[in-house]
Amino acid sequence: MIITENLTKKFAENIAVNRLTLEVKKGEVFGFLGPNGAGKTTTVRLLTCLISPTSGNAYVNGLNIKTQAHQIRQNVGILTETPGLYENLSAARNLEIFAQLYEVKDVKGQIERYLRMLGIWDQREDPAATFSKGMKQKLALARALIHEPKIVFLDEPTSALDPEAAHLVREFITELRQEGRTIFLCTHNLDEADRLCNRIALFKSQLLTTDTPANLRETLFGRKVVVHLREVTPNLVQSLQTMAEIKNIKIVDNKLVITLDNPEKTNPIVIRTLVNLGADIQFVGELRHSLEDVYMQLMNQHSST
Amino acid sequence: MNKILIIIRKEWSEVFLNRMVLMTVIFMPLLFSALPLIILFSTRNTGSADYTSDMPAQFAQICPEGLSGGECFQVYMVNQFMILFMMLPLIIPVNIAAYSIVGEKTQRSLEPLLASPITTAELLIGKNLAAVIPAVLATWVGFLIYAIGVRILTSNPLVVGALLDSMWLLAIFIAGPLMAVLSVNFSLMVSSRVNDPRVAEQLSTVVIVPLLALFFGQIAGLIFVNKTIILIMIAVLLILDAGAVYLCIQFFQRETILTRWK
Ligand SMILES: Nc1ncnc2c1ncn2[C@@H]1O[C@H](COP(=O)(O)OP(=O)(O)OP(=O)(O)O)[C@@H](O)[C@H]1O
Ligand SMILES: [Mg+2]
Numbered sequence: 077m078i079i080t081e082n083l084t085k086k087f088a089e090n091i092a093v094n095r096l097t098l099e100v101k102k103g104e105v106f107g108f109l110g111p112n113g114a115g116k117t118t119t120v121r122l123l124t125c126l127i128s129p130t131s132g133n134a135y136v137n138g139l140n141i142k143t144q145a146h147q148i149r150q151n152v153g154i155l156t157e158t159p160g161l162y163e164n165l166s167a168a169r170n171l172e173i174f175a176q177l178y179e180v181k182d183v184k185g186q187i188e189r190y191l192r193m194l195g196i197w198d199q200r201e202d203p204a205a206t207f208s209k210g211m212k213q214k215l216a217l218a219r220a221l222i223h224e225p226k227i228v229f230l231d232e233p234t235s236a237l238d239p240e241a242a243h244l245v246r247e248f249i250t251e252l253r254q255e256g257r258t259i260f261l262c263t264h265n266l267d268e269a270d271r272l273c274n275r276i277a278l279f280k281s282q283l284l285t286t287d288t289p290a291n292l293r294e295t296l297f298g299r300k301v302v303v304h305l306r307e308v309t310p311n312l313v314q315s316l317q318t319m320a321e322i323k324n325i326k327i328v329d330n331k332l333v334i335t336l337d338n339p340e341k342t343n344p345i346v347i348r349t350l351v352n353l354g355a356d357i358q359f360v361g362e363l364r365h366s367l368e369d370v371y372m373q374l375m376n377q378h379s380s381t
Numbered sequence: 382m383n384k385i386l387i388i389i390r391k392e393w394s395e396v397f398l399n400r401m402v403l404m405t406v407i408f409m410p411l412l413f414s415a416l417p418l419i420i421l422f423s424t425r426n427t428g429s430a431d432y433t434s435d436m437p438a439q440f441a442q443i444c445p446e447g448l449s450g451g452e453c454f455q456v457y458m459v460n461q462f463m464i465l466f467m468m469l470p471l472i473i474p475v476n477i478a479a480y481s482i483v484g485e486k487t488q489r490s491l492e493p494l495l496a497s498p499i500t501t502a503e504l505l506i507g508k509n510l511a512a513v514i515p516a517v518l519a520t521w522v523g524f525l526i527y528a529i530g531v532r533i534l535t536s537n538p539l540v541v542g543a544l545l546d547s548m549w550l551l552a553i554f555i556a557g558p559l560m561a562v563l564s565v566n567f568s569l570m571v572s573s574r575v576n577d578p579r580v581a582e583q584l585s586t587v588v589i590v591p592l593l594a595l596f597f598g599q600i601a602g603l604i605f606v607n608k609t610i611i612l613i614m615i616a617v618l619l620i621l622d623a624g625a626v627y628l629c630i631q632f633f634q635r636e637t638i639l640t641r642w643k
Contacts, residue, residue, distance in 0.1 A: 087640070124496050127636045149498040160490040162391075164398045176387045177497040219493065 077102045077227055077258040078123060082132035085118050092118040094282040095132065100275075105249070105259045107273035109266070109371065114280045116262040117157055120229045123260070124154050137227055150178065153225035155233055159216035163205035167196060167215050170204055171222055178223035190218035194248065210241030217248065227258045234268060246272060266367040276367075278374050285374060293365045298323065299339050300363035301346070303332045306356035315353055321345060333363060384499050388507025389514075396480050396511070401578075405476045406515050410523030413469055417462035418530040421455060448539055455535055456543045462527075463549055464596045464606060469523060470561040471589045473516035475568045479581035481508055482572035486642060495635045505633045509565050516561040524553050548608040556611060559618040564588050566625035570632055573642050 078100035085093040092115040100106040110116050121127045123136055125145035134141045139148045161170050168187055175183040191197040194214040199207070204215060213233065220228060233249065234242035242265075249272055252259060263269050269276050270289045278284040278292075285292065305312075308330055316325055316332070321342035324335040336342050339362070350357060396402050444453035485491045494504070532541040568585040575581050598604035 121639065125635075126492065126495055126639055146498055146500070149496060154493065154496045156489075156492045156496070158489045158492075160488060160493045162395055162490055163488055164395060169394065173387065173391045174493070174497060177384065177494075177499055179498075216493075 077104075078106075078134070078136050078260065080123070080132065080134040083119070083122060083129055083134050084131045085115070085122055085127065086130045091281060093122065093129075096279075096283055098277060098283060098286060100258060100260060102258055103253075103256045104274040105253050105261055105272050107269035107276040108260060108262045108279060109264070109269055109276055110279040111264070111375065116279065117231055119279075120154065120231050120260070120262060124152055124229055125149055150223075151225060151227065153220035153223065153228045155213075155216055155220040155228070155230045157231045159212045161204040161207075161212055161215060161219075164203050166201045166203055167191065167207070168200040170215060171219055174219050175222045180223050186222050186224075187218075190221060194218055195244075208241075210237050210244070213237060213241070213245060214248075217245070221252075225257070227260070228252065229260045229262075231262045232264065233261070234263070234265060242268075266371055270367040278371065280375065280378055284378055289367055289370075292367070292370045298335045298337075301334045301336060301339055301343055302359075302361050302363045303334065303347075303350065303357060304359040305330050305332065305350075306358060308332065312350070312353055312355055316346070316349065319346065319349065384503040385507045385510065388499070388504060389511045392477075392481050392508060392511035393515075395484065396477050399480050402476050402480050405473055406519050409473060410469055410519045411526070413466050414523045414527035414530060417458065417465075417527065418534060420462075421458060421531065421534050424451075424455065424458070448537060452535070452537050452540055455540050459531055459540060459544050460549075460606065461596070461599060463544065463552070464592065464599065466520075466524065466527065467552060467557065467560065468589050468592055469520040470516050470557040471564045471592065472586065473519055474512035474561045474565040475582055475585040475588070477512035477515065478508065478565045478568035479572050479578045479585060481511065482569055483576060483578040483581055486572075486576060491638055491642075495638060501633050501635060502630075505569075505629065508569065509562065512565045512568075513558065513561045516564075517558045520553065520557050520561075548606075548611050551608070551615065552611050556615050556618060559615065559622055560588075562622045563618060563625050566622075566629040569629055570625075573632055573638075576643075 078098075080096050080098050083093060083096040084091070094115075096119065108116055108119065118127070122129055123134055123141065125141050125148050128142065136148050137151050139151070141148060162173070165173075168191070171187045171190070172183060175186055180186050187200075188197065191200050194217065196207075196211055196214055196218075199211065204212060207215065213236075217230075217233065220230075230249070234245050237245060246268060249259065249261070253272070261269070261273060273289065275286060275288055276292065277286040287295070308327055313325060313327065313332075316322060316334070321336060322334055323337065326333040334346065336346070343360075347357070347360065397406075444456060448456065485494070495501075528541060528544050531544055532538070535541060564585065567588055568581065571584045572578075572581040575584065595604060595606060595610075599606055604610070
């Protein structure tokens with residue numbers, strides 16, 4: 077649905093997007109993660125034909141961003157970084173203008189559908205200026221979707237929202253995914269990316285990596301098992317260290333953090349050995365790294381190279 | 382619906398919510414037609430009084446046949462105020478355009494608009510017409526009120542005849558809209574650079590300076606407005622308009638708007 081080939085954008089001497097090459101598949105929620113100033117907004121603007129690339133190219137829904145800008149604009153929806161509403165106009169009028177610009181057939185019906193879906197139908201005649209941040213964001217989302225685009229770009233949809241409003245917006249994104257739309261989601265919120273995205277790109281001027289959240293964790297940290305014991309004795313540790321299946325053991329208080337290649341197969345052997353050695357096992361669990369760990373690790377690697 | 386029309390309607394539904402804009406569009410024409418009428422009313426019974434000495438000598442010479450000295454002075458006054466009246470198509474659109482662009486900038490509403498399937502030409506033409514149409518209509522309505530007022534207040538139909546002279550008809554119906562176009566585009570360019578509509582407005586009002594020069598030039602007897610001057614004015618306006626529209630199109634590119642307008 078979206079293909080970029082060495083997409084590059086320079087502002088004077090500053091390279092905001094450097095040789096970005098990636099592919100977003102149909103129906104996937106693609107997370108685009110990066111720190112402030114990474115070039116996320118610039119990338120979205122390139123892909124929605126708001127600015128033109130310095131070099132490289134991209135295809136959105138099979139259309140070339142350099143030569144088919146107008147068709148692309150017709151086919152995509154964009155939630156810009158700031159809602160950018162007409163503050164003095166009513167919610168309904170804000171949507172009406174865009175429904176007309178996108179040549180929506182059933183303008184009234186679409187406005188009602190989205191205002192109801194987002195729970196702001198009762199406020200349809202109120203000026204946008206009277207809306208809370210969360211309501212403004214919902215209205216901006218409705219505006220991005222009013223023409224039923226197959227590809228939707230969301231630039232930090234939940235930043236600046238309180239947890240409850242953010243939760244509602246996330247649920248809405250989940251619904252969009254179920255409808256089969258392709259979603260390009262820029263975010264700083266790692267937890268959000270983890271829960272919503274099929275795949276994630278870590279990006280800081282250039283692409284650092286792309287993968288599913290689960291794979292990213294694994295390749296970076298391996299898989300680990302935590303075993304809580306009543307007491308950790310030196311001879312227990314010594315015996316475990318001789319086992320070939322175990323790659324690494326760390327002791328934290330009364331816990332053993334064990335790195336294994338294939339925990340599904342080797343974990344039972346490790347546990348049996350522990351039991352045979354007379355260890356009192358309290359709990360056993362998998363240590364899940366948060367996406368935040370992955371992110372910090374990759375960003376550090378990137379800045380040290 | 383035509384995209385240009387959508388933009389015009391959008392501009393109007395936004396900009397006319399602003400009291401300043403509404404005031405300029407409604408009260409300026411009223412003020413500009415009422416003020417000279419009041420002055421005319423207060424001088425209506427002067428007959429052959431010696432006001433003639435207050436007007437430039439050239440004017441007395443070309444004063445239409447069959448008018449008394451006082452009526453001749455009335456014609457002079459009517460003409461003099463007409464020059465001021467021509468400020469309307471310059472001032473009104475400045476106001477609308479300034480609020481329209483600065484409003485979009487402060488609300489950051491240009492990005493979603495530019496992301497929609499609209500060409501920058503459609504957007505620019507829409508914004509232009511949204512300011513030019515009310516300005517021209519307001520000017521014409523004001524002129525009508527002025528002409529009717531003059532007819533009622535003066536006894537000699539020749540006085541209002543001077544107002545409906547081809548010179549002033551050219552000025553109102555041709556130069557007026559051209560002035561409005563110049564003023565809008567100038568204001569659009571200025572507004573792209575500043576973030577306060579009032580500042581944009583003040584900077585944009587420089588466009589009235591040449592007109593004021595004409596006004597005071599005529600009072601001082603240095604220039605004398607006649608049909609030739611109006612025709613020259615129209616020619617100059619055509620050139621200026623072409624230049625302003627060209628510059629504005631250069632300014633009005635998606636990328637420029639998003640990356641350089643601050
Ligand atoms: N119009 C511009 N002119 C010059 N430099 C720009 C312009 N727009 C963006 N940049 C630069 O490009 C880089 C990327 O900016 P961008 O806004 O795309 O980052 P971002 O990832 O969206 O950041 P954030 O998380 O803060 O929204 C920054 O260094 C920024 O200063
Ligand atoms: Mg950004």
